[in-house]
Amino acid sequence: MGGFKFENVYNFPGCSGKDEVPEGESPKWRCRKKTMTMAQQQEEEAEKLRLSSVEEMQMDNHDEPQDYHRGTWTRKCDFLLSIVGYSVGVSNIWRFPYLCMRNGGGAFLIPFFFFLVFCGIPLFFMELCLGQFSGVSSLFVWSLCPLFKGLGYLMVIVSFLMSWYYIMVLVWVIYYLVNSFFDPLPWSVCTNSWNTPFCIEDRGKINATKSFLNNLTLVDGNSSMLTGSNYSFNASADSFTPATAAKEFWQLNVLQISSGFGDLGGIRWHLVLALAAAWVLVFLCLMKGVKSVGKVVYVTALVPYVLLTIFLIRGLLLPGAVDGILFYLTPDFKRLLDFQVWLEAGIQVFYSLGPAWGGLITMSSYNKFTNNCLRDAIIGSMADALTSFYGGFVIFSVLGYMAYESKLPINEVATSGPGLALVAYPEAITKLPLPQLWAVLFFVMLLALGIDSQFGTFETVSSGLVDAFPRLLGKRKVLLTAALSLLLFILGLPFTTNGGMYIFQLVDWYAASLCVLLTCFLECIIVGWLYGADRFSRDVELMMGRPVPIIIRLCWCVITPLIMLIAFTATMMNYQPPTYEGYTYPAMARAFGLLLSVIPIIPVPVFMVLQIAQAKGPIVNRIWKLTQPTLEWGPHISKYRKMYQASVSPRLQGRKLVQANLFGAKQ
Incomplete structure (x- = not known):
């Protein structure tokens, strides 16, 4: 060895090299154990100090006024009802029951609740924690990983698109609601001016x-x-094809639909008035932000459940109702072998709960710092799932009655989308005593379901602008809400033309087709691995007093991103161009739709390149540094912030990183 002295090798800190070595144990191993023991003791002391600091701060419930300068929910129940209303929408009524019937009846609930537990709840919980911890909207929450700063802009753009076209659901419902006061109901007879001989x-x-x-x-x-x-x-x-009075009212009166995408025709003024009424309603509910929304949701989130129960009781008293419900629930377990069934269950969960749009992050950013996010995530997710299941009883009890009256199979009267809520169910209402009363109640219920979802997407856009320009817009919330409502009203006028339904279907088909699954996948990778599930668990513990459960960590790091990747790949492979009532869109329209699906994604690579270009040093070091949180990231409560920044530990690597993220770091 060329005279190399071994005793110098073992002269570690805390080891003299002259300590007595037990028989059978090398000096090197002994000193390493001693050093590791000392390091472990130091870590334990630091952890005790951190926990004692957290306990002291949690006992001190007096937050500084500037900690909630953006505003906060008046009561905890305000937020809970808001996320329930945001998740529960019209798709729970007009899409889930049809999917359940088409994909194996009661057997469809197995893949549906599988995706809810292993994808829906973990993603819901993650976004609530992100917003509540940082106290900022989805536009700025990604300071925890500046390399993916563009995700915030993606969420705002998707929410803007959703607010732009989703309002038309409210427009149609408002028009139906107004016509519900006429006797006879205009969709119950064939003697109107718009009716055909057929x-x-x-x-x-x-x-x-x-x-x-x-x-x-x-x-x-x-x-x-x-x-x-x-x-x-x-x-x-x-x-010519014969059509019911309800179908002709929808196609020839409400839409006054043209021949195709290339024939937009003129503006239909009855829809323009309904569009104006819808945006005025949204403005009045959101003009003061969470303060006004917190009051409105007690009506919009709770009334639908009262009305659903009333409709269920009435439906069960109709002949044929039991046959409809049995048709809805009868399981066909062979369908579970079809991959498409699982794919549709997963997509229904993702699109119904609404993660990756930014609404959950934005609404939770107005929470008190110590709010129990896990409880809210479970309640919000289960409310969405159980409402979908409950709504199926309401829908199929009436569809069973329609099949009984018309002597047709139930699958011939059942449909999905607007055709169910705006054609089939209104047609069934005409056969009930006091049809005007039931029509008013039904469309009030749809209005309440739809407007809650509009709150979340609209507030994501407005809160993002306020956070971007706090001095200019911070005290002008009413003016900003009015300006955004007016802008979206003007942009929504093409939907009120004769060809507006073709535009609506195209936007609905493409707007979030790529974004939602891709964003959910990236969220899991960023939080689970780049930032670290273990570190994020410590952030959650700072808020709630306990770390994230291991099962949710496993979902964030492995199960959920894997499912997201499979679903995204399957969606791309099974791509089909949009259609409407047998109409095939021209190539130009499909190209426009594909462009629309790509636009929200563009900020992600653009900001990634800009961030790397502005950083200094070798390219690998730049990327590594950009995966580290910025100084802006941290608890938005001032009394926690200094302690938080001082207690940040170096990032783990390799096996230790995997173990810490999945099961927690050893103390």
Whole structure:
């Protein structure tokens, strides 16, 4: 060894090299154990000091006024009802029951609750913690990993797109609500000016009418054989399809739909008025931010459950209701072998709960720092899932009655999307006693369900702007809300044209198709690995007094991102172009839709390149540094902040990182 002296090798701090070495144990191993023991004692002392500091600060509940300068929820229940209202929307009524029926009935609940437990709740909880800990909107919360600063802009853009087109659901509901006060209901008869000769009031006569039309040719005739109204046409009868009065009201009165995407036609003023009414309603509810929303949600979040229960009781008293519910619930376990069933269950969970849009982060940023996020996440997620399941009983009890009355199979009267809520169910209402009363209650329920979801997306945009320009907009919340409402009203006018439904369907198909799954995947990677699930668990412990459960850590780090990646890949591989009522969109429209799906993603790589270019040093060091939180990241409560910044430990690597993130660091 060239005279190298071994005793110098073992002269570690705290080891003299002359200590007595027990038999069978090397001096090197002994000194390492001694050094490791001392380091462990120091870590334990630091941890005790940190925990004692946390306990002292948690006993001191007096926060500084500037800690909540953005505002806060008046009561805990305000926030809880807001996230329930945000998650529970019209899709719970017009999409989930149909998916359940089509994908194995009661068996569909197995993949649905699987994705809810292992993806929905962990993502919901993560976003609530991010917002509550940082006290900022989704635009600035990603200071915990500056390399992905663009995610904040992605969320704001997606929320802006959602606010832009989703308002049309409220527009249609408002128009139906106004027409619910007429006697007879305009969608119950075929004697209106917009009805065609092939309108029928009884769905059970559709097949008979088709058979009759196939044996009849009319040329330049004035016919009133089916409706009693005059309608001039020049075509063969087989080019016309009989439709119910409710379907014609939707297509020919509400939408006054054109022939396709290239034929937008003119503005329909009844929809413009309804659009203005919808934005005025949103403005009045949001003009003072969380203070006004906190009062409104007691109505908009709770009323739907009262009305759903009323409709369920009424529906169960109708003949055929039990058959409808059995059709809804009867399990077909063979369908669980179909990958598409699992994919649709997962997508329904992701799009219904609303993670990755920024709404959950924004609303939780107005919480008190010590609020129990885990409880709220479980309640909000389960409320969404159970409302979907409960709503299925309401829908299929009435669809069973419709099938009984029309003597048709239930699958012929069941449909999904607007066709269920705005055609099939209103048609069923016409067969009930006092149909005007039931129509008003039904559309009030849909209005309450829809407007809550609009609150979350709109507030994400407005809060992001306030956080970006606090001096300019901080005290002008009312003015900002009015300006945004006016802007979105103007941008929404194309949806009120004859071809507006084609635009709506295209935007709905593409707007969040790529963003949601991709964003959820990136969130898990950032929080679970780049920032570190163990470190984030300590942040949560600072707020709630206990760390994140191990099962949720496993979801953040492994299970959820893996499922997100599989779902994203499957969605891309199974891509199908949009259609509407058999209409196929031209190539130009599909290209516009693809561009719309890519626009929200653009800020992510753009800001990533800008951040790397502005940093200094070798490229690898730049990227490494940009995965570290900035000085802006941390608890927004001043009494925690100094202690938090002083207690940050170096990032772990390798096996220690994996162990700490999944199971917690050893103390």
